[in-house]
Amino acid sequence: MEILLTLFLGQPLWLWLLFLTMVVVLLVLDLGVLNRGNKEIGVRRSLMLSGMYVAVGLAFGGFVWWQMGAERALEYTTGFVIEKSLAMDNIFVIAMIFGALAIPRHLQHRVLFWGILGVIVLRGLMIAVGATLVARYEWVLLIFAAFLIFTGIRMLMDGDHEEDLSQNRAFQWLRRNLRVTNRLHGDRFFVRRQTREGSLLFATPLFLALAMVEIADVIFAVDSVPAIFAITTDPYIVYTSNIFAILGLRALYFALAAILHRFAYLKQALAVLLVFIGGKVIAAEMLGIEKVPALFSLSVTFLILGAGIGWSLWKTRPGAQDRGAVANKG
Numbered sequence: 001m002e003i004l005l006t007l008f009l010g011q012p013l014w015l016w017l018l019f020l021t022m023v024v025v026l027l028v029l030d031l032g033v034l035n036r037g038n039k040e041i042g043v044r045r046s047l048m049l050s051g052m053y054v055a056v057g058l059a060f061g062g063f064v065w066w067q068m069g070a071e072r073a074l075e076y077t078t079g080f081v082i083e084k085s086l087a088m089d090n091i092f093v094i095a096m097i098f099g100a101l102a103i104p105r106h107l108q109h110r111v112l113f114w115g116i117l118g119v120i121v122l123r124g125l126m127i128a129v130g131a132t133l134v135a136r137y138e139w140v141l142l143i144f145a146a147f148l149i150f151t152g153i154r155m156l157m158d159g160d161h162e163e164d165l166s167q168n169r170a171f172q173w174l175r176r177n178l179r180v181t182n183r184l185h186g187d188r189f190f191v192r193r194q195t196r197e198g199s200l201l202f203a204t205p206l207f208l209a210l211a212m213v214e215i216a217d218v219i220f221a222v223d224s225v226p227a228i229f230a231i232t233t234d235p236y237i238v239y240t241s242n243i244f245a246i247l248g249l250r251a252l253y254f255a256l257a258a259i260l261h262r263f264a265y266l267k268q269a270l271a272v273l274l275v276f277i278g279g280k281v282i283a284a285e286m287l288g289i290e291k292v293p294a295l296f297s298l299s300v301t302f303l304i305l306g307a308g309i310g311w312s313l314w315k316t317r318p319g320a321q322d323r324g325a326v327a328n329k330g
Helices: 013-034 043-068 070-100 105-136 140-158 169-177 205-229 235-247 249-263 266-287 294-315 320-329
Strands: 190-195 198-203
Touching: 013 043, 013 105, 013 235, 043 070, 043 235, 043 249, 070 105, 070 205, 070 235, 070 249, 070 266, 070 294, 105 140, 105 205, 105 235, 105 249, 140 205, 140 266, 169 205, 205 235, 205 266, 235 249, 249 294, 266 294
Parallel strands: none
Antiparallel strands: 190 198
């Protein structure tokens, strides 16, 4: 039993095993019980699943409070909320990928499930590297902070610009270096086809979608991982808040895919949030304080996101655009 008390990345091994067990149980429940087979996931079921994942994630925050104290629990909750919000921006990109590759709705959940498995591994590697750098070189946090400010300002300047998938460099590289079929083959990622060169393995557009989803997450992780490290440098809090927020991404996608247009100003709110997170790290360094209180960070996070979502829903309410057009004509 002593091995369970061995510290791993700053926390007892049993805490890590408990978390990983919960993740495995949730994934098995999701794929093997609640969503078996290639059936289309309706909005009602998606909302229920998304609510379940949010509840489990917040409940884990209560467990963190019990085991590690109020400050760590507030840091976990802040990280969870930030990652969940940044995942919303990821949903816009995923919808664009599925639309461009004509992936039918009943196959999209298969791509997202395997995509989330890849995310769990990739985020773990990125967080481990980040934790090692921060532990050895404290000034790395200032680089993270400056990067977050730069990213936020760039997001504000880019506005609502949407990228054409066919012009994406990663997509072009995959098309050049993979043999890809012109059509889907059910739920298969790869198929064998007879050619003049013999029997060759071809990727299907479904695998292309999976690869692009993974690449998109790596790009988003470059923003989200530094954002969480700017809240806390505890690898356990960083990783658990990240993964619990991501686990519900699939359900959240199906719940919101049809109403993404209602969150027209969320990207601007996320940009402001990144600038705030980076700014508070630099301000704390300039003022000579260890870090900004977690409760303050959580409160400002809720305020920024609430304002962005509220303004989006108000500006995109039914009839708002028609009234705006009439007013402009007048």
